Amino acid sequence: xxxxxxxxxxxxxxxxxxxxxxxxxxxxxxxxxxxxxxxxxxxxxxxxxxxxxxxxxxxxxxxxxxxxxxxxxxxxxxxxxxxxxxxxxxxxxxxxxxxxxxxxxxxxxxxxxxxxxxxxxxxxxxxxxxxxxxxxxxxxxxxxxxxxxxxxxxxxxxxxxxxxxxxxxxxxxxxxxxxxxxxxxxxxxxxxxxxxxxxxxxxxxxxxxxxxxxxxxxxxxxxxxxxxxxxxxxxxxxxxxxxxxxxxxxxxxxxxxxxxxxxxxxxxxxxxxxxxxxxxxxxxxxxxxxxxxxxxxxxxxxxxxxxxxxxxxxxxxxxxxxxxxxxxxxxxxxxxxxxxxxxxxxxxxxxxxxxxxxxxxxxxxxxxxxxxxxxxxxxxxxxxxxxxxxxxxxxxxxxxxxxxxxxxxxxxxxxxxxxxxxxxxxxxxxxxxxxxxxxxxxxxxxxxxxxxxxxxxxxxxxxxxxxxxxxxxxxxxxxxxxxxxxxxxxxxxxxxxxxxxxxxxxxxxxxxxxxxxxxxxxxxxxxxxxxxxxxxxxxxxxxxxxxxxxxxxxxxxxxxxxxxxxxxxxxxxxxxxxxxxxxxxxxxxxxxxxxxxxxxxxxxxxxxxxxxxxxxxxxxxxxxxxxxxxxxxxxxxxxxxxxxxxxxxxxxxxxxxxxxxxxxxxxxxxxxxxxxxxxxxxxxxxxxxxxxxxxxxxxxxxxxxxxxxxxxxxxxxxxxxxxxxxxxxxxxxxxxxxxxxxxxxxxxxxxxxxxxxxxxxxxxxxxxxx
Amino acid sequence: xxxxxxxxxxxxxxxxxxxxxxxxxxxxxxxxxxxxxxxxxxxxxxxxxxxxxxxxxxxxxxxxxxxxxxxxxxxxxxxxxxxxxxxxxxxxxxxxxxxxxxxxxxxxxxxxxxxxxxxxxxxxxxxxxxxxxxxxxxxxxxxxxxxxxxxxxxxxxxxxxxxxxxxxxxxxxxxxxxxxxxxxxxxxxxxxxxx
Numbered sequence: 001x002x003x004x005x006x007x008x009x010x011x012x013x014x015x016x017x018x019x020x021x022x023x024x025x026x027x028x029x030x031x032x033x034x035x036x037x038x039x040x041x042x043x044x045x046x047x048x049x050x051x052x053x054x055x056x057x058x059x060x061x062x063x064x065x066x067x068x069x070x071x072x073x074x075x076x077x078x079x080x081x082x083x084x085x086x087x088x089x090x091x092x093x094x095x096x097x098x099x100x101x102x103x104x105x106x107x108x109x110x111x112x113x114x115x116x117x118x119x120x121x122x123x124x125x126x127x128x129x130x131x132x133x134x135x136x137x138x139x140x141x142x143x144x145x146x147x148x149x150x151x152x153x154x155x156x157x158x159x160x161x162x163x164x165x166x167x168x169x170x171x172x173x174x175x176x177x178x179x180x181x182x183x184x185x186x187x188x189x190x191x192x193x194x195x196x197x198x199x200x201x202x203x204x205x206x207x208x209x210x211x212x213x214x215x216x217x218x219x220x221x222x223x224x225x226x227x228x229x230x231x232x233x234x235x236x237x238x239x240x241x242x243x244x245x246x247x248x249x250x251x252x253x254x255x256x257x258x259x260x261x262x263x264x265x266x267x268x269x270x271x272x273x274x275x276x277x278x279x280x281x282x283x284x285x286x287x288x289x290x291x292x293x294x295x296x297x298x299x300x301x302x303x304x305x306x307x308x309x310x311x312x313x314x315x316x317x318x319x320x321x322x323x324x325x326x327x328x329x330x331x332x333x334x335x336x337x338x339x340x341x342x343x344x345x346x347x348x349x350x351x352x353x354x355x356x357x358x359x360x361x362x363x364x365x366x367x368x369x370x371x372x373x374x375x376x377x378x379x380x381x382x383x384x385x386x387x388x389x390x391x392x393x394x395x396x397x398x399x400x401x402x403x404x405x406x407x408x409x410x411x412x413x414x415x416x417x418x419x420x421x422x423x424x425x426x427x428x429x430x431x432x433x434x435x436x437x438x439x440x441x442x443x444x445x446x447x448x449x450x451x452x453x454x455x456x457x458x459x460x461x462x463x464x465x466x467x468x469x470x471x472x473x474x475x476x477x478x479x480x481x482x483x484x485x486x487x488x489x490x491x492x493x494x495x496x497x498x499x500x501x502x503x504x505x506x507x508x509x510x511x512x513x514x515x516x517x518x519x520x521x522x523x524x525x526x527x528x529x530x531x532x533x534x535x536x537x538x539x540x541x542x543x544x545x546x547x548x549x550x551x552x553x554x555x556x557x558x559x560x561x562x563x564x565x566x567x568x569x570x571x572x573x574x575x576x577x578x579x580x581x582x583x584x585x586x587x588x589x590x591x592x593x594x595x596x597x598x599x600x601x602x603x604x605x606x607x608x609x610x611x612x613x614x615x616x617x618x619x620x621x622x623x624x625x626x627x628x629x630x631x632x633x634x635x636x637x638x639x640x641x642x643x644x645x646x647x648x649x650x651x652x653x654x655x656x657x658x659x660x661x662x663x664x665x666x667x668x669x670x671x672x673x674x675x676x677x678x679x680x681x682x683x684x685x686x687x688x689x690x691x692x693x694x695x696x697x698x699x700x701x702x703x704x705x706x707x708x709x710x711x712x713x714x715x716x717x718x719x720x721x722x723x724x725x726x727x728x729x730x731x732x733x734x735x736x737x738x739x740x741x742x743x744x745x746x747x748x749x750x751x752x753x754x755x756x757x758x759x760x761x762x763x764x765x766x767x768x769x770x
Numbered sequence: 771x772x773x774x775x776x777x778x779x780x781x782x783x784x785x786x787x788x789x790x791x792x793x794x795x796x797x798x799x800x801x802x803x804x805x806x807x808x809x810x811x812x813x814x815x816x817x818x819x820x821x822x823x824x825x826x827x828x829x830x831x832x833x834x835x836x837x838x839x840x841x842x843x844x845x846x847x848x849x850x851x852x853x854x855x856x857x858x859x860x861x862x863x864x865x866x867x868x869x870x871x872x873x874x875x876x877x878x879x880x881x882x883x884x885x886x887x888x889x890x891x892x893x894x895x896x897x898x899x900x901x902x903x904x905x906x907x908x909x910x911x912x913x914x915x916x917x918x919x920x921x922x923x924x925x926x927x928x929x930x931x932x933x934x935x936x937x938x939x940x941x942x943x944x945x946x947x948x949x950x951x952x953x954x955x956x957x958x959x960x961x962x963x964x965x
Contacts, residue, residue: 034821036884038913059914066941067919068906098855100886101842102944110855111834113821116885119941371962734857759795 004029004124009079010042010053017084019046026131028124030054030117031063032103038063040078043106043115045128047135050087050095050108052115055080065120087114089136095129097122178496182315185279189272196272199265200328206258208335211470213251219463222247273320280312284502291502292509293574294534311495318492326485329478340471343464347453351446351472357438365431372427376420383413439476446472509576515593521585521600522550523681523712525571529580532570540566542735543580553713555726557753563735564716565606568684571714572601584682602680606687608667612656615644618670622678630677637706638673639699640666665692672700676707683707685715689722697722720760729753808852808863809870817878825852825862832862837882840864843930846887850879889936889944890916895957905963907937911945918943927964935964 004027006014011021023046030041033054040061041054058080087108095114098105104122106114106129117125133139186193221229222243230236235243288295340348390397390406397406450465525548533539540563548554556564569575570582573589582589589597602622610618619634620626626634631651635641643666647653653660655670662670672688685704689697697719705725707713717723731739731752739751746753814826822834836859840849850865868876890911897908900922908917918939920926928936935947950958950965958965 032888034885035881036888038890057914062915062917065916065918065939065943067904067939068917100888102938102942103885103888105885107820111818111820111822116888118888119939119943122941371959374963375965 007077007079010082013082013084026128028121028128030115030121032116032118034113034116041115043128045131048089050092052085053082055082095132097125097129178493178500181500182319182496185276189275192268192272196265196268197324199261200324203258203261204328204332206254207474208339209254211467215467215470216463217247219466220461269320273316276316277312280499284499287503290507291505292507294508295505311499314495315492315499318488322485322488325481329481332478333475336471336475347446347450347468350449351442361434361438369427372424376424379416379420383417386410386413442472443469509573511594512591516587516591517593518585518587518596521681524550524585525712526583530577530582531579532566532575532577540735544737546737548712551710551712552728553708553715553726555723555729556714556716556732557729557756558732562732564732565686568686568714568716572603572684573597600681602675602678603684603686604671604675604688606690608671610656610662610667610670614652614654616651618655619673619677621674626677634673634677637676637703638669639703640669640673665696668692681711683711683713687716720757806863808865810872813863815875815878823878823882835862837879839883842887889946892945892947895960898960900963
């Protein structure tokens with residue numbers, strides 16, 4: 001965070017009041033007043049007072065939000081009529097921020113509304129509140145974030161980074177460097193690429209010969225019975241039929257060669273494209289595997305799928321079907337024009353005078369076509385997502401008898417696809433009509449003027465005219481291509497940039513450079529002043545101190561959303577704490593080798609996941625080298641053996657998304673077996689028995705009792721009966737540990753645990769359930 | 771007691787000091803399940819010095835309340851929830867319709883709502899530039915000119931209806947276009963990417 005730069009007018013106002021600029025400990029700019037209008041302001045903090053500055057709303061001022069504008073633009077000196085108010089710290093007991101739907105309010109003593117601000121200042125304001133808390137109640141490990149200098153703006157052009165974690169300025173980002181990076185993927189196939197390009201050149205050269213053969217030579221020399229032609233071909237006199245045969249043969253050979261080259265080029269193109277796409281997908285998938293869990297949480301699975309599957313194809317699409325053709329087509333256009341001008345420059349001029357018109361029409365109408373394509377794409381997407389929605393929710397749709405309405409909904413979306421498709425066809429027809437008319441017009445004008453030349457002047461032959469018209473026709477394809485290549489290029493580079501966004505992502509959780517190996521930990525875990533939130537300013541866990549002894553079974557109790565799962569996520573290092581540290585056997589988790597950590601910490605969570613594969617493969621997921629006997633023993637211990645054998649294919653039954661459906665309890669038991677086989681030193685059970693019936697739970701409980709022996713176990717449960725065997729319990733409420741002790745101690749406390757306990761036993765007993 | 775852990779705390783001030791009382795608890799739960807409607811006859815709202823609103827319902831007094839819309843988009847003037855301002859915000863009562871409270875009350879509640887649901891309305895689109903994963907908006911709103919950036923990947927543009935659009939920038943500041951059909955063709959063209 002950069003220090004807020006105060007305008008001169010503010011500084012002089014402060015000086016008038018005897019407040020030195022360097023006595024300001026923390027400052028935050030605000031951009032709203034409490035009436036809900038945009039207005040500039042500042043909240044300043046010295047060591048003994050809080051100063052509020054607010055300017056009247058100025059409708060002429062342009063508001064710049066994050067990511068827009070340069071540093072200079074956002075820090076212009078501004079001198080309105082500041083209204084100033086000061087509060088001494090004696091008046092302020094507490095500062096807090098109340099998040100609104102899309103802005104925030106700073107509140108003093110829970111009753112006084114001090115300032116309002118948009119989310120732009122949210123982070124800074126939280127820092128200010130923390131700085132205030134520190135002054136009021138000094139804490140040794142407090143770090144004034146004002147001091148932390150962090151670049152928010154691109155050093156080259158001064159644009160604000162849209163994403164501070166990924167310091168990449170979208171304006172300065174070198175587009176050609178993206179291009180070059182994509183080209184690097186083609187490097188291994190350079191040889192094939194050369195052959196492909198050679199084919200292209202050969203094809204376009206042969207195309208160039210074609211009109212000359214069927215125009216000038218056929219008409220003007222052969223049909224005009226030009227003796228010079230025979231001489232050139234080395235044929236005896238008057239053997240015109242032989243000459244004709246020869247020319248026809250040449251023409252055939254030319255066409256044949258073109259076809260052969262096209263085939264060769266096609267084969268090589270296919271080879272290169274598929275290889276490059278494969279390489280790109282491989283890279284993306286590899287990177288995705290390394291990324292931290294938070295990356296996946298912040299993105300939709302669908303959009304990630306698109307990236308892996310279609311972006312790579314789109315990128316290469318342009319590079320293979322676009323880039324070479326730009327060269328080829330430019331080459332064709334230039335050579336054709338040269339040939340045309342050298343034959344008859346007057347006629348060439350006439351031919352190209354009309355040419356720009358068709359290019360301009362193409363260029364002008366493309367955007368419209370693109371937006372139509374976009375509309376169709378969106379319509380298709382909504383149909384797709386509705387089908388997806390209905391397939392996954394089929395049970396609910398049926399249960400509530402809403403089939404008819406879903407059909408209606410589908411019909412509406414489907415209709416939209418049809419409409420979009422129709423409008424594209426309509427537009428396309430119209431577009432090609434105009435385009436072709438211009439083309440035809442050019443042809444007719446060339447014919448007309450050419451014919452007029454032939455009639456009027458003696459130096460113009462019919463063959464030349466035919467050659468000419470052939471060349472004009474050859475120009476239209478490349479011209480048309482070049483008129484929309486720009487859009488194509490943008491699209492491809494866009495895909496490339498999305499792809500590189502993943503490839504460049506730095507996993508938030510990284511293994512330390514010199515990881516400490518700990519193959520056989522004892523299993524003592526200490527959490528020291530741990531604070532963590534999924535978003536920077538919303539702590540889910542606040543200042544947690546917890547010591548879990550070697551071999552202990554710790555139960556965690558708390559209402560939903562209290563932070564229990566978050567706590568175990570930190571212990572298995574899915575995330576790193578924002579403040580404080582977590583150690584295993586006295587070694588900070590951040591220093592520990594990934595391999596040792598993952599091998600020694602296993603989790604059975606409330607979200608069980610069964611991979612596509614057999615029961616055996618699923619149980620052996622964490623330990624693929626396990627013997628059959630070990631697998632069976634793990635299944636028996638997890639009370640899974642019997643139900644597995646009830647399935648006809650036993651341990652070879654295919655389960656997972658494509659296979660046999662398992663019940664919630666069965667999935668749970670498979671994942672417990674998986675954890676047993678992993679044989680970790682630290683076992684985390686996150687509602688491991690939540691979805692099984694009481695009888696099965698008893699069975700699983702027995703296997704868990706076996707499982708926890710010699711391990712450190714952390715067990716989260718709503719059903720307190722699950723935690724009967726826990727050595728110690730902690731109650732988490734609102735991200736804090738509120739109660740801690742053995743069952744007897746907690747019961748004696750008569751706090752939350754007692755309340756829950758009573759509720760579960762008494763309430764159930766009253767109803768006669770247990 | 772473990773050496774590192776903090777000593778167990780006493781019962782929380784709001785926790786039951788006395789023996790567990792199931793009946794009372796069930797009563798509380800039943801209370802929770804009831805909807806309490808507030809009208810000008812049973813509730814008195816007042817502005818506080820600190821800029822908030824307080825409410826008195828018979829004996830019950832809340833020095834500061836939160837005013838929340840249940841249907842902020844589809845029905846902003848009906849079903850207003852009056853809640854306690856703490857983290858575990860509980861419902862004090864519901865105003866079914868703003869017409870059921872006095873004009874003054876409606877006005878002071880609207881002031882609170884205006885800040886809570888602060889969303890400038892886009893009246894004019896000057897420019898939208900889409901560049902490498904982000905789109906840069908240069909617009910005029912009913913609260914002045916704004917320039918902001920949105921992330922193209924996520925759910926930055928939400929269609930509240932066929933014609934109504936809600937845009938959230940990278941900090942989740944909100945901007946609204948209440949009716950896209952009222953934009954000029956030129957503006958629509960710029961917005962086309964998001965329609």
